[in-house]
Amino acid sequence: MPTPLLEVRDLHRTFDQQVAIDCLNLTIQPGEILGLLGANGAGKSTAMGSILGMIKPTSGSIRVFGMDPYHDRIKVLRRLNSSSAYSDLPANLLVWQNLYVFAQIYHVKHAKRKIDELLELFEITHLRKRVTGHLSAGESTRLHLCKALINDPELLLLDEPTASLDPDIADKVRKIVRRIQQERNIGILYTSHNMRDVEEVCDRVVFMHRGKVVTEGTPSEIVARFQQTSMEDVFIRIVRDGVIEDAQPTPSTPVL
Amino acid sequence: MSIRVVYAFVLRYLFLYSRNYVRLVELFFWPIMELLVWGSLSVFLNHKADGEVPQFVSWLLGGVILWDILFRAQQGVAISFLEDVWTKNLHNVFVAPVRPVEYLTAGILVGILRTLVAVTVLVILAAVNFNFNLFQMEWSLVPCFISLLLFGWCLGMFSSALIMRWGQAAEVLAWAVPFLIQPAAAVFYPLSTLPAWAQVIGKCLPCTYVFEAMRGVLDHQPLNWNGLWISFGLNAVWLAAAGLCYAWVLESGRRRGTLTRVTSN
Numbered sequence: 001m002p003t004p005l006l007e008v009r010d011l012h013r014t015f016d017q018q019v020a021i022d023c024l025n026l027t028i029q030p031g032e033i034l035g036l037l038g039a040n041g042a043g044k045s046t047a048m049g050s051i052l053g054m055i056k057p058t059s060g061s062i063r064v065f066g067m068d069p070y071h072d073r074i075k076v077l078r079r080l081n082s083s084s085a086y087s088d089l090p091a092n093l094l095v096w097q098n099l100y101v102f103a104q105i106y107h108v109k110h111a112k113r114k115i116d117e118l119l120e121l122f123e124i125t126h127l128r129k130r131v132t133g134h135l136s137a138g139e140s141t142r143l144h145l146c147k148a149l150i151n152d153p154e155l156l157l158l159d160e161p162t163a164s165l166d167p168d169i170a171d172k173v174r175k176i177v178r179r180i181q182q183e184r185n186i187g188i189l190y191t192s193h194n195m196r197d198v199e200e201v202c203d204r205v206v207f208m209h210r211g212k213v214v215t216e217g218t219p220s221e222i223v224a225r226f227q228q229t230s231m232e233d234v235f236i237r238i239v240r241d242g243v244i245e246d247a248q249p250t251p252s253t254p255v256l
Numbered sequence: 257m258s259i260r261v262v263y264a265f266v267l268r269y270l271f272l273y274s275r276n277y278v279r280l281v282e283l284f285f286w287p288i289m290e291l292l293v294w295g296s297l298s299v300f301l302n303h304k305a306d307g308e309v310p311q312f313v314s315w316l317l318g319g320v321i322l323w324d325i326l327f328r329a330q331q332g333v334a335i336s337f338l339e340d341v342w343t344k345n346l347h348n349v350f351v352a353p354v355r356p357v358e359y360l361t362a363g364i365l366v367g368i369l370r371t372l373v374a375v376t377v378l379v380i381l382a383a384v385n386f387n388f389n390l391f392q393m394e395w396s397l398v399p400c401f402i403s404l405l406l407f408g409w410c411l412g413m414f415s416s417a418l419i420m421r422w423g424q425a426a427e428v429l430a431w432a433v434p435f436l437i438q439p440a441a442a443v444f445y446p447l448s449t450l451p452a453w454a455q456v457i458g459k460c461l462p463c464t465y466v467f468e469a470m471r472g473v474l475d476h477q478p479l480n481w482n483g484l485w486i487s488f489g490l491n492a493v494w495l496a497a498a499g500l501c502y503a504w505v506l507e508s509g510r511r512r513g514t515l516t517r518v519t520s521n
Contacts, residue, residue: 013513015512015513020513045516046513046516049513049515049516052350052351053351053510054350054351054510054515054516055510055513055515055516056510056511056513070510073353074353074355077351077352077353078353082351084347086344086347087344087345087346087347087348088343088344088345089343089345089348090268090272090339090340090343090345091343092272092275092276092343093268093271093272093275094271094275097268097271100267101264101265101267101268101271102264102348102352104260104261104263104264104267105260105261105264105265105352105353105354106352106353107258107260131275147348
């Protein structure tokens with residue numbers, strides 16, 4: 001088995017004695033899309049922040065490409081990239097200018113060619129000279145994904161990439177994510193509140209609730225385990241009931 | 257340190273200013289207003305004093321222009337950081353392979369550009385409207401300029417650290433930081449006119465020695481190198497303190513998890 005792109009072991013993080021993450025374990029292999037699910041406050045963003053080196057774990061270890069993202073920050077960040085629904089790119093700059101700036105930050109060779117290639121991939125070549133602040137939500141999401149792929153990352157962290165998108169654009173984004181994963185064999189950590197996303201895109205899912213992993217497996221395994229008809233029903237059950245005692249774990253995918 | 261990363265951030269500001277004329281107006285508007293108000297007032301008072309204080313205009317206009325050097329240098333670092341807060345781009349910056357020193361260096365370079373542009377306009381306006389030539393300070397201007405730039409960067413780093421620690425709520429402090437020290441910095445009057453307790457504060461500020469030296473030179477006295485050496489020494493201490501403060505707030509933000517709150521605000 002190849003070295004995992006991401007390996008999180010027994011991760012704990014507390015804020016003022018409040019537990020945000022309690023014993024999180026994750027691995028992502030090349031070419032795998034792992035969904036990190038949970039309601040607001042489940043600990044997903046803290047996990048993402050820790051992997052990106054923005055939050056120091058209270059205990060446990062994180063290895064990205066075999067390195068500590070907190071201490072080997074620059075080396076790690078050169079090889080990964082991320083996109084978050086909660087960040088923007090400078091609104092006054094043109095689309096190509098924003099991408100060109102990030103191409104320089106990531107030391108991209110042949111930056112202009114790379115930008116053209118990405119704009120074409122996401123079908124937004126016509127927006128090249130558009131002011132970033134004038135883009136629609138769907139166009140903006142695709143620009144963020146262009147930025148996230150500017151350095152050909154080996155590991156990609158996507159935080160709710162389809163938030164606030166209409167079903168048509170959300171479907172296009174899902175297809176693009178699948179396509180780049182297959183074509184480039186990159187690992188992707190994917191968070192979403194849209195269970196359709198998860199079922200369509202993720203190979204495996206880790207479900208968090210109040211900082212703990214409550215279940216993990218493929219979407220179909222989890223649906224079967226909880227005796228529900230969809231991931232959305234599983235999500236509602238876990239979040240509303242807050243219990244997992246009656247879920248029947250399978251030996252290969254333990255419920256923690 | 258990667259030159260390419262520094263270039264990326266400087267380029268971003270050039271893109272920004274080339275596309276945003278309102279920002280260019282901001283660069284000139286306040287210093288020009290200040291120059292016109294102080295210049296006109298000093299000409300009026302000089303006239304009333306019947307020329308008894310012949311250096312009145314020079315002291316005030318020299319103070320206005322040199323103060324602007326310090327202020328623009330501070331703004332270069334602080335506004336560069338605020339720009340990312342305003343545009344919600346800070347998250348993208350902090351999760352990119354960018355070292356704090358690269359980010360700060362870009363802010364410093366942007367600050368130098370802003371300073372040169374604004375001060376050039378002020379020097380020309382002062383010469384045309386008030387017959388004041390800053391270059392009468394000759395080569396004395398160079399160490400004064402450098403010392404003010406250095407202290408401006410210190411204040412910029414402190415301002416950025418404040419925002420990083422307390423988020424956008426501290427933005428108003430970032431703007432206010434230079435003006436908090438202005439009364440004690442003897443910009444427009446000699447240090448000796450201040451109350452004793454304020455003089456103590458003034459003596460701890462590198463810029464105070466520059467303004468004192470400026471008045472001396474404009475009064476046709478030799479440049480007070482002793483004062484300027486103290487100024488550079490104090491700058492070294494302030495720069496070290498500002499750098500440590502910036503690094504400590506950044507590290508503490510990661511440890512406490514507050515950095516993600518600032519970046520997602």
